[in-house]
Amino acid sequence: xSGPPRPGLSTQEATARLLHDGFNELPAASxxxxxxxxxxxxxxxxxLLLVACGAIYLAIGDRQEAAMLLGFVVLVMAMxxxxxxxxxxxxxxxxxxxxxxxxxxxxxxxxxxxxxxxxVGDLVLLAEGDRVxxxxxxxxxxxxxxxxxxxxxxxxxxxxxxxxxLDTAADAQFLCFAGSLVTQGTAQAMVVATGAxxxxxxxxxxxxxxxLDETPIQRETSRIVRVVAAAGLALASLLALGWGLTRGDxxxxxxxxxxxxxxxxxxxxxxxxxxxxGLGAWRLSREQxxxxxxxxxxxxxxxxxxxxxxxxxxxxxxxxxRRLWVSDERFDLRGQPPSAMSHRFHPVLEYAVLSSHRQAxxxxxxxxxxxxxxxxxxxxxxxxxxxxxxxxxxSRELLAMSRVWRSPDQRALVVAxxxxxxxxxxxxxxxxxxxxxxxxxxxxxxxxxxxxxxxAHARFRADVLPTAQHDFDFEWVGLIALEDPVRDDVPGAIxxxxxxxxxxxxxTGDHPATALAIAQQAGLDLSGGSLTGEQxxxxxxxxxxxxxxxxxxxxxxxxxxxxxxxxxxxxxxEVVAMTGDGVNDxxxxxxxxxxxxxxxxxxxxxxxxxxxxxxKDDFGSLVTTIRYGRRVFANLRKAFTFVLAAHLPIIGxxxxxxxxxxxxxxxxxxxxxxxxxxxxxxxIVFEAEPLEPGAMAQPPRRPDAHLFGGGLIRLGLLQGxxxxxxxxxxxxxxxxxxxxxxxxxxxxxxxxxxxNLGLIQANRSAAPSTAGTSGGHTAFxxxxxxxxxxxxxxxxVPALHTLFRFAAPSLVLLGLCAGLAVLTWGxxxxxxxxxxxxxxxxxxxx
Numbered sequence: 001x002s003g004p005p006r007p008g009l010s011t012q013e014a015t016a017r018l019l020h021d022g023f024n025e026l027p028a029a030s031x032x033x034x035x036x037x038x039x040x041x042x043x044x045x046x047x048l049l050l051v052a053c054g055a056i057y058l059a060i061g062d063r064q065e066a067a068m069l070l071g072f073v074v075l076v077m078a079m080x081x082x083x084x085x086x087x088x089x090x091x092x093x094x095x096x097x098x099x100x101x102x103x104x105x106x107x108x109x110x111x112x113x114x115x116x117x118x119x120v121g122d123l124v125l126l127a128e129g130d131r132v133x134x135x136x137x138x139x140x141x142x143x144x145x146x147x148x149x150x151x152x153x154x155x156x157x158x159x160x161x162x163x164x165x166l167d168t169a170a171d172a173q174f175l176c177f178a179g180s181l182v183t184q185g186t187a188q189a190m191v192v193a194t195g196a197x198x199x200x201x202x203x204x205x206x207x208x209x210x211x212l213d214e215t216p217i218q219r220e221t222s223r224i225v226r227v228v229a230a231a232g233l234a235l236a237s238l239l240a241l242g243w244g245l246t247r248g249d250x251x252x253x254x255x256x257x258x259x260x261x262x263x264x265x266x267x268x269x270x271x272x273x274x275x276x277x278g279l280g281a282w283r284l285s286r287e288q289x290x291x292x293x294x295x296x297x298x299x300x301x302x303x304x305x306x307x308x309x310x311x312x313x314x315x316x317x318x319x320x321x322r323r324l325w326v327s328d329e330r331f332d333l334r335g336q337p338p339s340a341m342s343h344r345f346h347p348v349l350e351y352a353v354l355s356s357h358r359q360a361x362x363x364x365x366x367x368x369x370x371x372x373x374x375x376x377x378x379x380x381x382x383x384x385x386x387x388x389x390x391x392x393x394x395s396r397e398l399l400a401m402s403r404v405w406r407s408p409d410q411r412a413l414v415v416a417x418x419x420x421x422x423x424x425x426x427x428x429x430x431x432x433x434x435x436x437x438x439x440x441x442x443x444x445x446x447x448x449x450x451x452x453x454x455x456a457h458a459r460f461r462a463d464v465l466p467t468a469q470h471d472f473d474f475e476w477v478g479l480i481a482l483e484d485p486v487r488d489d490v491p492g493a494i495x496x497x498x499x500x501x502x503x504x505x506x507x508t509g510d511h512p513a514t515a516l517a518i519a520q521q522a523g524l525d526l527s528g529g530s531l532t533g534e535q536x537x538x539x540x541x542x543x544x545x546x547x548x549x550x551x552x553x554x555x556x557x558x559x560x561x562x563x564x565x566x567x568x569x570x571x572x573x574e575v576v577a578m579t580g581d582g583v584n585d586x587x588x589x590x591x592x593x594x595x596x597x598x599x600x601x602x603x604x605x606x607x608x609x610x611x612x613x614x615x616k617d618d619f620g621s622l623v624t625t626i627r628y629g630r631r632v633f634a635n636l637r638k639a640f641t642f643v644l645a646a647h648l649p650i651i652g653x654x655x656x657x658x659x660x661x662x663x664x665x666x667x668x669x670x671x672x673x674x675x676x677x678x679x680x681x682x683x684i685v686f687e688a689e690p691l692e693p694g695a696m697a698q699p700p701r702r703p704d705a706h707l708f709g710g711g712l713i714r715l716g717l718l719q720g721x722x723x724x725x726x727x728x729x730x731x732x733x734x735x736x737x738x739x740x741x742x743x744x745x746x747x748x749x750x751x752x753x754x755x756n757l758g759l760i761q762a763n764r765s766a767a768p769s770t771a772g773t774s775g776g777h778t779a780f781x782x783x784x785x786x787x788x789x790x791x792x793x794x795x796x797v798p799a800l801h802t803l804f805r806f807a808a809p810s811l812v813l814l815g816l817c818a819g820l821a822v823l824t825w826g827x828x829x830x831x832x833x834x835x836x837x838x839x840x841x842x843x844x845x846x
Contacts, residue, residue, distance in 0.1 A: 008105030008123035017119035024118045024134050024194035102133040110359070122191040128184055132176045135198040136189035138162050142391060143185035146176055157183045185393070236261035242658055256664055260654040272639050272682045279687055280632040287624050288615040296594055296611040298636075300629020302703040303502060303594065305574040307566065310508035310515065311363070312598065312617045313579055314522050315484040319363045321371035322450055324348050325441055326478035338375050348478035350381035351457045354416035355403050358388075364451070367482055389413055392469045399423045399509075402469045404460070413465075415458040415472050421479060424454030427469060428476045441479060446513030449521060450481035491523040493623045498525075501699035502626065503574075507554045507562055515555035524552050532556045536564070544568050562588040575703050579622065580610070593703075596622060631691040633701065639686040641716045642763045645828075646678050646756050648720025649727050653748065656728065665731060665745050669803050673794065677753065677787050681760045688779045689764055715835040719762070722827040723755040726820045733816055734807075743807035746795070750817040751824065753791055757784055758825035762832040 009017075102115045105123040115133035118124070124136055126144070138144065138160050145157035163174040176182075176189055178198040195201055240257030244250040277298060281291035291297060311317055324331045324345045331345050353372035356365035376382050385408055392402040400419025407414065417427060421442045425435050442452045458472040466472065497504050504524060508515050512530050519526060528550030536557070539547065548568055557565070562580070566588045569576045578592035586609035589595030597610035598617045614621045653666045727748040734740075734747030760780060794800045795809055807813065 007108040009119070009121050010107050014106060014117075014119050014122065017121065018117065021119060021194060023116045024198075025116045103127075103130075118191055118194055120191050120194060124189050124191060126176065126182050126187040126189055128182055128186070130182045132178055132180045132182065132189075134178045134191045134195075135193035136176050136191045138174045138176060139188045139190055141185060141187040143393065144182070144187045145184040147181040147183050148177060160187065232261055239655065239658055246658070252664065255668070256654065256657065258668065260651065272643070272686075273636065275682075276632055276636050276639070276687055280628060284612075284625060284628055287621065287628075289621055289625050290613040290615060291611070292613060293611045297629060297632055299575065299593060299703065300577075300625050301631075301633045302575045302701050302705070303577045303626055303629070304700050305503045305505060305569050305576050306497065306622060307505045307507055307562070307569070307576060307578045307592070308619060308622065309579050309581065309598075310506055310510060310518055311484060312581075313619050313622075314486055314490050314506065314518060316487055317363050317484060317617065319367040319451070319482045319484045321349075321367050321480060322483040323445060323481040324478065325445070325481070330441075333371070333375070338377070341375055345478075346376060346379060346381045347457075348455050348480055349375060350383075351416040351477050352418050352453070352455050352480050354383065354386075354405060354414070354457075355401060355418040355455070363484070364453070364482055368480070383407065386414075390465055394419065398426075398469060400427060400454075400469065402472070404465065411461070413460040415460055415474070417456045417458070417469065417472075417474060418453050418480070421452055421454035424456050424474075425476070427472070427474045428456050429474075430476060434476075438476075438479070442511060443513050445479070445481045446511040447517055449514060449517035450483055451510060451514055452479055452481045454478075455480055486518060486521045487618055487620075489618070489620045491521075493620050494523045496623060496696055497626075500626070500696045503552065505552050505554065505565075505569075507557050507565065509557060510555055512555045515553050519553045526553065528552060530555050533558050533561050536561055541568065541571070545572055548572060559585055559588070563591055566591045575700065577622070577626075579614075581617075585609075596625075627691050627696060630695050630701075631689075633705075634692060634695065635686050635689050637712055638689065638763045639682045641712050641719075642681060642686065642759050643678065644713065644716030645719035645723065645759050645763075646674070648717065649724040649752055649755070650674065652724040653727060653731075653752070662731075663741050665748060667805065670749055673790070673804075674753070674756065676790065677756050677783070680783055680786075681756075685760055685764065685779045685783055692765065711835055715831060718831045719759060719828045722831065723752070723759070723824055726755060726824045726827075727752045730817065730820050734813060737812055737816065738807060738810075740807050742805055743813060745804075746806040747813055747817055747820075749804070749806075750791065750795070751820045753787060754817065754821035755824040755828070757787060758821065758828045761825070762828035 101112050102118055103110055103125040104113050104118065105111075105125065106113075110125060115131075118134050122134075123139070124133065126132065126136075132146070140162050141160055144160040146160055147157050159173075160176060161173060175192070176187070178193075178201070193199070236257040239260050240250075240253045243253030243256050247253070277295060280297040284291050284297070308314060320333075322333055324333070326345055326348050329342075329344065331341055333341075349368075349372055352368045353376070356362075356368050358369075360366045360369050372382060383405070386405045389404040389406050391404065394401045398419070400417055400423040402415055402417040405414045405416070417424060421438060422435075425438060430438070438454075445452050455477040456474040457477055458474045460472060494504050506515065506519055506522070506524060508518075510518075512532055516526060516530055519530075528547075530553040531547055531551045532554075533556045536544070536554070544564075545568060548565075549572075554565060562578070562585060566576055566578055570591070570593070575594075576592045577594040577596055578588055579596045579598065580586070580589045581598040589597065589609040594612065595610040596612045596614060598614055612625060650666065650671060656662060657664050730751040731744040731748035733744075735744030737743065760783065764780065794804050795806055801808075
């Protein structure tokens with residue numbers, strides 16, 4: 001930026017304009033209202049089946065049962081609506097978080113705000129990689145180029161200048177439009193239009209929010225739902241037809257068929273998947289991790305390689321100047337007073353300050369500015385009265401930057417440069433022996449984990465500045481070394497990843513010695529040494545695949561080389577999570593299975609390309625996402641096992657009357673009652689279960705691991721068959737004890753409901769030591785108490801008693817039900833214990 005930012009609006013002015021103009025956002029799809037959700041619920045197959053059952057009750061004259069069934073329908077609809085609103089609220093909270101952020105001057109100070117809070121008159125600070133948050137007029141600019149392809153379709157960047165510097169100004173020359181992307185340079189721009197009044201709003205464009213693309217698990221679930229639903233409807237039709245042909249009672253046969261269809265309809269499965277992924281993303285947001293593409297939550301648990309940046313991820317991104325080197329002399333700043341510094345070290349710090357932005361946002365430049373204020377205060381080496389003439393930014397071709405200054409009393413311009421030592425040595429055209437000597441010093445300091453920069457200066461007397469830094473006659477000044485300490489929690493987090501079978505690969509642009517020193521402090525495996533960007537270019541794909549097996553430190557890597565590394569890891573069969581923050585990181589973030597952008601220091605381009613955004617730029621947040629991914633997948637498997645086991649005895653009781661010549665045992669009201677247990681168990685109890693204690697000590701699951709694997713199906717079938725035997729025994733014993741079909745129905749249904757509670761408890765945990773003691777205990781307690789209360793009402797209240805065709809309560813019947821329920825719980829727990837995997841077993845496919 002060419003000077004300090006203007007004062008901008010005050011907070012009071014901005015608040016008043018926000019109230020008048022509204023938020024800076026485009027008209028979005030309105031939130032589904034209650035009536036719309038009611039219509040969605042009313043069109044679901046389960047609701048239509050219940051209405052059909054009610055019509056049959058009316059047809060056979062059971063108006064009371066029809067009315068009671070309608071009451072249950074209303075209750076189930078209410079539960080479904082609450083569940084849908086809960087998921088909807090979670091998604092909307094994530095969309096609000098995904099709003100781009102902007103650097104704005106308020107009350108004279110730069111602050112980062114959500115883009116939707118901008119108002120006309122705000123002063124926005126733009127830099128390379130930023131998405132322009134609103135239509136804004138350029139006030140000051142430095143080499144500003146903007147990609148407006150979102151609006152115009154033209155991919156070539158457009159150069160922008162301040163309006164005051166243009167003789168004949170067209171809008172396209174001094175206006176930056178909302179949604180466009182800064183590809184080069186910096187600028188200060190004044191907002192002139194927001195929201196629907198911006199150019200983007202006027203043409204009716206919509207910005208992408210959270211993607212809900214189908215994933216393999218979603219497709220697997222949809223396929224199973226279709227197959228089971230088709231088979232269930234066919235079986236229900238055969239039951240109705242068989243009942244009508246053998247007994248001549250077509251209405252009762254139709255009722256039996258509808259009851260079986262309700263029992264077979266796997267309507268919980270897609271609901272469970274949606275709720276788990278949506279609430280999983282919401283829970284991650286509470287951990288300061290924004291999920292931009294919700295289906296990626298299911299893949300987190302399969303991650304095998306974490307490709308992470310060094311600065312700000314493994315380190316604190318809070319740099320301090322630690323060492324200076326000039327002509328074979330070094331000075332360590334740690335613990336020293338300013339008076340201890342020899343005057344011969346002043347120039348290297350002086351020109352490092354001059355080569356930095358006065359309004360610094362880069363951590364290194366901030367540290368250099370702070371060191372200058374401390375160590376040069378009161379000397380002639382601080383130049384607050386000098387004016388900036390021009391600057392030459394860092395480029396891919398030359399890792400150095402220069403700034404050109406004019407002093408009040410000198411005609412000659414002063415040029416200060418800093419950058420990678422090899423780039424500064426190149427600018428100074430040093431002879432080979434001097435380059436080698438300086439390089440040895442760089443290696444020595446880098447081995448201590450220091451980030452080393454070279455510093456140079458030049459004087460320029462011509463009127464027209466050259467186009468390239470190489471055209472200045474630079475003189476070497478010295479080296480400045482900065483320290484960015486490793487975060488305190490990083491070694492422990494990396495050890496946790498190693499125990500979980502996850503490789504951590506550090507990819508950085510730093511010197512190899514610096515990278516290896518930081519990697520050692522972080523606890524990375526250094527047995528494979530390091531691989532530099534230059535070495536990477538010299539390897540073909542086969543040789544690179546061999547090096548990847550043992551290398552975890554990649555240094556002097558350019559952004560475009562990250563893409564090749566990600567593709568190589570993927571080709572080796574790894575599931576890759578990749579972090580990035582720059583414009584050039586976007587292709588690698590897209591190529592990774594899981595792209596992770598840094599929300600604090602990252603560019604808008606990186607955030608838009610990523611699947612996850614870490615609102616806290618630290619490695620611990622990344623490990624947290626993996627824990628949640630493993631938790632979601634494990635809990636989905638528990639819920640689906642329960643759904644399979646819970647439906648099997650319902651199907652058996654629906655078919656048994658036809659096969660055994662018994663009267664109907666289950667009525668639609670019974671199946672509806674069971675939905676009050678099954679649905680909350682899936683969406684509340686299992687979703688709330690925490691990560692198993694040993695989950696992060698196991699290898700990652702295979703990415704193609706099925707939710708409906710053979711072990712899961714076997715466990716569900718065995719538990720369900722055991723419960724079916726118990727409910728059939730309850731029916732026969734209850735009928736024989738009181739010579740009443742209603743007593744048999746009562747006993748079988750009570751055992752069925754209590755057995756479902758046993759199923760929930762048995763499948764809540766994959767570890768015997770934690771079953772019944774995990775964080776979902778509170779949710780299960782409420783489900784348990786609520787189910788018992790509803791069961792007591794159904795058995796004890798006369799009106800409900802009649803609807804369910806129950807016999808009068810008795811101690812004998814109650815004892816029978818309790819005994820069989822206890823046996824059922826023991827069976828379910830025994831089957832679950834037999835199918836719990838060993839401590840370090842990998843989740844297998846199918």
